[in-house]
Amino acid sequence: MSNILVINCGSSSIKYALILQDYDYRLYGLAENLGTPQARISGITKDKEKFVVELGLADHEQALSVAMQRISHFKFDAIGHRVVHGGTMTHARLIDDQVIEDIQNISNLAPLHNPANLIGINATMKLYPDLPQVTVFDTAFHQTMPNKAYLYALPRELHQQYGIRRYGFHGTSHAYVSERASTLAGQKNQGGWIVAHLGNGCSTCAVWNGQSLDTSMGLTPLEGVVMGTRSGDVDPSLHYFLNINLGWDLAKIDQVLNKDSGLLGLSGLSNDMRTLVEAAEHGNADAQIAIDVFVYRLAKSMAAMSCALPQLDGLIFTGGIGENSGFIREKVIWALPHFGLSLNAENNATRAQEIRIDDGTGPQIWVIPTDEEGRIANETRHIALGEAVD
Known part of the structure; x- marks a missing residue:
């Protein structure tokens, strides 16, 4: 049970990665715009060369067939699927x-x-009926949250009958980086850690002894901190206000909060932090405001996560922004003066590398590149073999 194929399927796209246990590289690809004339697949071959194949009007099954041809030189033993919502399933x-x-x-x-x-x-x-296949849920890691963290203050029948509660997401990322940081710190899955997963989607998580005790996302991935195009927390009565005063229906409101808000909405420019930092450096006031709101709301959420922990051993930054932007990391640390955090400026300037960036005083601060595919492959391997997941 060595080679695992990881599939992440969207409504019009498929991401795949072949995790090769005995190799130091992976084969991966992305099929996008499926069902349209612009459908295509791109990725990396066994010779580490890039490829692009136009797919015409291919559907998901046809795109997967093309993808499998690209990795046909390797045998794989199981398939792991990322599934966003697992409800209360714990593994x-x-x-x-x-x-x-x-x-x-x-x-x-x-x-x-x-x-x-x-x-x-x-x-x-259909393509591989004889292979073991496993679902790995984004929500599973957070099912260790206590009810004081996952319950909304709503009539209890809404939770009991309809499952309305906080579930949390980015679970495979939070699980991977918190385990990795605690291992590097010398005590695997021990201590209290606050994780900031910062990409186009962003969330924070409080992890104690390897278990999630709280997280910023809720019933859906919209709740929480400011993200690339998602608003994060807003007044729940905003929906009513927009409907009564602007005539927007629920579909329009949902579209705006999920697709047109966040960094993009605040700046009117981009959802890409790199673009905003560059624009702010050139005097774009709206880009600077977007950065300031993002940092403040993130620091505020991380401070809130500390309430779930008996003690704070360290912070972890991951995701595209968290791994690459020393500028944002520094601003977040400045916004948490009461945590006793201190940066090593030279280490903090490092990009996309597993590194400790504090100066040795106060709580540890780690940058850990996330590996959701690797985590999914590991869980798939254990489940397929009938073993407990680490």
Whole structure:
């Protein structure tokens, strides 16, 4: 059980990665714009060369067939699927009819994601009916949260009958980087850590002894900190205000909060932090405001996460922004003066590298490049072998 294929299926896209246990590289690719004339697949071959193939009007199953041809030189032993919402399921599961039914039954909690994830599962089940296949849920890591962290202050029947509660996301990333940082610190899955996963989607997480005790995302990935195009927390009555005063329906409001807000909405320029930092350096006031709001709301969330921890041993930054922007990391640290944090400026200037960036006083500060595919492959391997996941 050495080579694992990881599939991340969206409504019009498929990301795949072949994790080769005995090799220091991976084969990966992205099929996008599926079902349209612009459908294509791009990626890396076994010779580490880039490729692009136009797919015409290919659907998911056809795109997967093309992708599999690209990795046909290697045998793989199991397939791991990223599934966004697992409800209250606490661990990865070997796929059978019951698992597929369970994912379908909670699709109302993730109507844009779970049906798309099922497309990938159904396609690979047809292509590889004899291989063990495993679902790994973004939400599973957070099911150790206590009820004081996951319950909303709503009439209790909304939780009991309809499952309305906080679930959290980015679980595979939070699990991987917190385990890795604690291992590097000398005590695997021990101590209290605050993780900031910062990409186009952003979330924070409080991890104690390897378990999630709180996280910033909630029923959906919209709750929490400011993100690339998502607003994060807003007044819940905003929906009513926009409907009454602007005439927007729920679909319009949902579109604006998820696709047109965040860094993009604040700046009117871009959802890419690199673009905003450059624009701010050239005097763009709106870009600077977007950065300031992003940093403040992030620091505020990280401070809130500390309430879940018996003690704070360190902070972890990951994701595209977290791994690459020493500028943002420094601003966040400045916004948390009461944590007793101190940066090593030289180490903090490092990009996309596993490194400790504090100066040795106060809580540790780590940059850990996330490896969600590797985590999914590891969980898939254990579940397929009938072993407990580390």
